[in-house]
Amino acid sequence: MGLVGNALYYSFHPMQLRAIIQWKVWHNPPHERNEKNETENQKLCFKFLEKTSRSFSAVIKELHPELLIPICIFYLVLRGLDTVEDDTSIPLATKEPLLRDFKNILTKEGWNFTGNRPEEKDRELLVQFNHVITEFINMKPQYQTIIQDITERMGNGMADYAVKAETDDASVKTKEEYDLYCYYVAGLVGEGLTRLFVEAEFGNPALLKRPRLHKSMGLFLQKTNIIRDIREDFDDNRRFWPQEIWSKHVDNFEDLFKPEHLDAALNCSSEMVLNALEHGEECLFYLAGLREQSVFNFCAIPQSMAIATMELCFRNPDIFKKNIKITKGEACELMHKSTQNLSVLCDSFREYTRKIHKKNTPKDPNFLKISIVCGQIEKFIETIFPTQTAEAAQRKVTGELTAAEAKRKEEDAQNKDDIWFMMALMGVIVVIVAGLMIFAAWMMGARFDLAYKELTQGNFRPPQSIEHGEL
Amino acid sequence: MQKNVMSYSAVNRLLISGGTGFVGSAITRALVKKYPAWDLTVIDQNPPSAKHELPGGVSYRQVDITSIEAVKSAFAAVNPHVVVHTAGIIPGLAERFRRRMQSKVWQVNVEGTRNMLHESKQTGVEVFVYTSSCCVVTDDTLSPYPNVDEEWPSSLKSTIYGESKAAAEALVLKASNSEMATCALRPSVLCGPGDCQLLPPIHACIANHETAFLIGDGLNLWDITHVDNVADAHVLAIENLLSTRTAAGEAFFIQNNEPITFRDLCLAIWAHFGHIPPFQVRIPQTMAYLVGLACETVTWAMGSTATLSRGSVRDACAVRYASGEKAKEILGYEARIGIEEAIRLSCEVSDRWSFHLSSHTHSPRITPLVCYLLKIKPPMSQGTQDPCPPCLEIQIKFTWAIDGDF
Numbered sequence: 001m002g003l004v005g006n007a008l009y010y011s012f013h014p015m016q017l018r019a020i021i022q023w024k025v026w027h028n029p030p031h032e033r034n035e036k037n038e039t040e041n042q043k044l045c046f047k048f049l050e051k052t053s054r055s056f057s058a059v060i061k062e063l064h065p066e067l068l069i070p071i072c073i074f075y076l077v078l079r080g081l082d083t084v085e086d087d088t089s090i091p092l093a094t095k096e097p098l099l100r101d102f103k104n105i106l107t108k109e110g111w112n113f114t115g116n117r118p119e120e121k122d123r124e125l126l127v128q129f130n131h132v133i134t135e136f137i138n139m140k141p142q143y144q145t146i147i148q149d150i151t152e153r154m155g156n157g158m159a160d161y162a163v164k165a166e167t168d169d170a171s172v173k174t175k176e177e178y179d180l181y182c183y184y185v186a187g188l189v190g191e192g193l194t195r196l197f198v199e200a201e202f203g204n205p206a207l208l209k210r211p212r213l214h215k216s217m218g219l220f221l222q223k224t225n226i227i228r229d230i231r232e233d234f235d236d237n238r239r240f241w242p243q244e245i246w247s248k249h250v251d252n253f254e255d256l257f258k259p260e261h262l263d264a265a266l267n268c269s270s271e272m273v274l275n276a277l278e279h280g281e282e283c284l285f286y287l288a289g290l291r292e293q294s295v296f297n298f299c300a301i302p303q304s305m306a307i308a309t310m311e312l313c314f315r316n317p318d319i320f321k322k323n324i325k326i327t328k329g330e331a332c333e334l335m336h337k338s339t340q341n342l343s344v345l346c347d348s349f350r351e352y353t354r355k356i357h358k359k360n361t362p363k364d365p366n367f368l369k370i371s372i373v374c375g376q377i378e379k380f381i382e383t384i385f386p387t388q389t390a391e392a393a394q395r396k397v398t399g400e401l402t403a404a405e406a407k408r409k410e411e412d413a414q415n416k417d418d419i420w421f422m423m424a425l426m427g428v429i430v431v432i433v434a435g436l437m438i439f440a441a442w443m444m445g446a447r448f449d450l451a452y453k454e455l456t457q458g459n460f461r462p463p464q465s466i467e468h469g470e471l
Numbered sequence: 472m473q474k475n476v477m478s479y480s481a482v483n484r485l486l487i488s489g490g491t492g493f494v495g496s497a498i499t500r501a502l503v504k505k506y507p508a509w510d511l512t513v514i515d516q517n518p519p520s521a522k523h524e525l526p527g528g529v530s531y532r533q534v535d536i537t538s539i540e541a542v543k544s545a546f547a548a549v550n551p552h553v554v555v556h557t558a559g560i561i562p563g564l565a566e567r568f569r570r571r572m573q574s575k576v577w578q579v580n581v582e583g584t585r586n587m588l589h590e591s592k593q594t595g596v597e598v599f600v601y602t603s604s605c606c607v608v609t610d611d612t613l614s615p616y617p618n619v620d621e622e623w624p625s626s627l628k629s630t631i632y633g634e635s636k637a638a639a640e641a642l643v644l645k646a647s648n649s650e651m652a653t654c655a656l657r658p659s660v661l662c663g664p665g666d667c668q669l670l671p672p673i674h675a676c677i678a679n680h681e682t683a684f685l686i687g688d689g690l691n692l693w694d695i696t697h698v699d700n701v702a703d704a705h706v707l708a709i710e711n712l713l714s715t716r717t718a719a720g721e722a723f724f725i726q727n728n729e730p731i732t733f734r735d736l737c738l739a740i741w742a743h744f745g746h747i748p749p750f751q752v753r754i755p756q757t758m759a760y761l762v763g764l765a766c767e768t769v770t771w772a773m774g775s776t777a778t779l780s781r782g783s784v785r786d787a788c789a790v791r792y793a794s795g796e797k798a799k800e801i802l803g804y805e806a807r808i809g810i811e812e813a814i815r816l817s818c819e820v821s822d823r824w825s826f827h828l829s830s831h832t833h834s835p836r837i838t839p840l841v842c843y844l845l846k847i848k849p850p851m852s853q854g855t856q857d858p859c860p861p862c863l864e865i866q867i868k869f870t871w872a873i874d875g876d877f
Contacts, residue, residue, distance in 0.1 A: 354690055357732070362742035368811045371735040375692050379730055379792065382618040390622035393614070397624040 016329020023332035029062040030294040044131050052079050064294045066200050070143040076132045085158045089117040092166050099159040103152035150192035157184035171239050178242040186218035202292035216282035223276035224306040257320050273314050277373045281380045300338040307352045315359050346381045353377045483509045486551035489558030491515040496523035501702035512549045523665045536583035546590040556587050557602035568782030573631045580635035588646050598712040601643040603655040606633040615790035647720035652712040659726040663698030664820040673740050682748040687756045687788035689734040694726035694792040697813035700806045707802040724793035729810040743818040759784045
């Protein structure tokens with residue numbers, strides 16, 4: 001959309017414009033990065049962060065100071081790993097040991113890597129990776145252990161995948177493989193972050209006892225991206241939609257993009273959405289376990305963006321044609337709602353779940369399944385934030401009132417008395433004034449007897465003309 | 472728990488009231504399957520029919536539970552250890568929100584239960600399981616009931632059905648003591664083979680061209696339960712009361728725990744029969760409510776029976792689903808048949824009984840919209856008043872198309 005397009009769009013969506021302005025003007029980060037106290041090396045790391053991800057850098061920079069550097073470095077480490085993995089110009093013989101050994105690289109001071117092809121987007125990060133390593137070594141050892149552990153597992157997962165791609169067909173076949181792939185690229189990050197949160201005492205330790213929860217957090221985000229990016233990935237010759245799902249709807253993966261198979265493609269995409277929505281409930285459950293506002297925001301913003309993106313993609317033929325995105329206004333509104341508390345976030349989750357539900361159509365073979373999963377999310381929200389409690393219902397039946405209600409009722413009764421008193425007072429004043437006026441008129445010779453007589457005869461109007469004969 | 476139950480197995484004599492009805496026959500089948508050695512007797516006003524099959528080896532006695540004499544002789548003959556009381560009456564939609572059938576409903580549901588309890592106590596019954604209904608709580612259509620649990624009070628003023636079930640349930644739970652353990656199960660709206668309340672009227676909407684109408688926002692969630700899941704819950708309740716007795720004196724909501732919107736249930740059923748509404752007309756709730764009021768006025772003036780009413784509109788837009796936590800924790804109940812399969816199974820059975828369905832498709836009394844509202848029915852009618860066998864007869868076809876019993 002150009003400038004004119006934007007102007008037109010927002011003049012018809014004033015609420016979204018309002019959300020943008022509100023976010024820009026009023027958003028108050030719970031913690032602000034203090035650049036004055038940062039070393040040159042740290043500043044450099046933040047610069048890399050900004051370069052590699054605009055959306056993540058914004059939320060990371062608002063994190064609590066305790067986790068600010070660890071999470072920034074965690075992100076950069078994973079990004080470095082990703083840059084090695086993504087680069088198809090690196091031969092497997094170099095790539096595989098590098099990925100598997102990345103964990104140890106983190107403690108090799110001064111290490112850098114110049115083997116990336118020049119067009120690789122984040123090449124510079126690896127060229128100057130020594131700065132990241134310096135910060136890593138300065139971190140609390142507990143955090144180092146967590147980051148190293150995740151790096152090791154992710155590196156090995158990526159190496160396995162690279163080997164498989166070389167020797168055999170690496171396309172995703174079953175739903176299990178799809179989940180596993182998403183787990184390596186996103187689920188593991190969720191685990192690492194959760195461990196960091198719990199280590200810093202910003203998260204309920206119970207979160208670690210239920211690994212499904214943080215796994216779902218990562219999978220929900222990753223699956224949303226995979227659904228949204230179907231066209232882009234296809235153009236780049238990557239396929240993440242599992243064969244187990246698409247083969248139910250079309251014979252060849254390419255058919256998804258052909259207009260004559262649009263109905264099948266939409267049904268396929270809605271099965272993908274169904275598969276992702278199954279994590280929705282666990283994501284909300286996870287968010288309930290976070291104790292610190294900035295950490296909550298950090299986790300909640302991507303989740304609400306994800307459900308909104310999911311709603312946008314659901315039964316939308318455009319996903320097969322181009323890359324679609326939620327509007328900036330919607331994003332600001334979501335960010336605003338994701339930075340309050342879980343209850344507000346749940347409200348927007350419910351709103352988008354209902355929107356998805358409304359778009360659901362019986363033409364879809366998964367119609368009922370989608371309906372059920374939407375119902376589950378709504379029921380779950382109702383469990384954590386009941387709209388009506390049993391106690392309230394009990395009182396309604398017994399007619400008993402809560403203290404507040406009783407007080408309000410008393411006040412209402414008092415107000416009513418006051419109103420009656422005022423009305424009576426006004427009445428008395430009216431009677432007195434009217435009496436005085438009638439008395440004054442009578443004193444001046446008003447003939448009420450004549451007026452009364454005329455009225456009883458039906459003459460409600462004064463005579464048309466008064467004759468002034470004598471004058 | 473299993474061990475304890477087995478030790479009873481040699482001597483268990485069960486009496487199941489309403490056992491030839493929809494729920495009662497399902498419970499009987501489930502019991503025979505799990506405990507073939509148990510001695511089962513079904514008492515019901517209606518003899519067993521093909522629609523609600525009873526397994527072989529189950530005895531049947533014709534008993535009207537409103538007659539204490541009849542109940543007494545049945546108990547004397549069977550001398551049961553365990554009583555499952557499912558017999559009851561559900562007024563049809565036309566009567567559901569009115570009070571004309573109050574004494575009849577009260578007679579069967581409350582006095583019948585009182586008779587059953589009395590005789591159970593007299594003859595030393597150890598376990599008494601009552602088939603209650605979610606309507607005990609949710610029948611006051613003025614309130615929404617999202618995710619209700621057993622802490623919620625029963626509505627003192629609701630419908631004649633809800634009131635009678637609430638009163639009967641209270642009798643049952645109060646009767647629980649160390650000699651006789653009782654509990655009450657509250658199933659939601661039921662579906663499954665032999666269902667003559669939920670599916671046929673929804674199916675009939677296709678022929679009546681009523682599928683495009685949607686009343687309210689279509690977002691109100693409902694619980695629906697497959698009848699075999701309810702039967703499982705009864706078996707679990709019996710096992711519990713025969714062993715640990717942690718469920719004694721308690722009520723439990725029983726459902727599939729997969730609430731879906733009523734609109735989606737209809738759409739799914741229609742889609743199964745190859746029908747997809749070509750468009751959708753949303754009728755705001757207030758407007759439908761006014762139409763309901765008009766209908767009531769007209770029918771009142773004409774002295775006929777109201778089908779569309781304010782009550783039925785509110786019912787159609789009501790939010791009603793319960794939490795299954797307590798049943799899971801104490802009884803270990805979880806739905807064995809998922810809701811998707813449950814709906815498919817119900818539709819497939821109806822396919823085979825297509826003559827049934829078609830007999831409902833030309834009901835002249837059903838005005839547009841009305842059919843849409845028909846789903847309303849809470850479960851549980853079966854038993855003494857089960858009308859299913861005669862439901863093929865034209866003259867009463869209308870009534871069960873509307874709702875089930877009567």
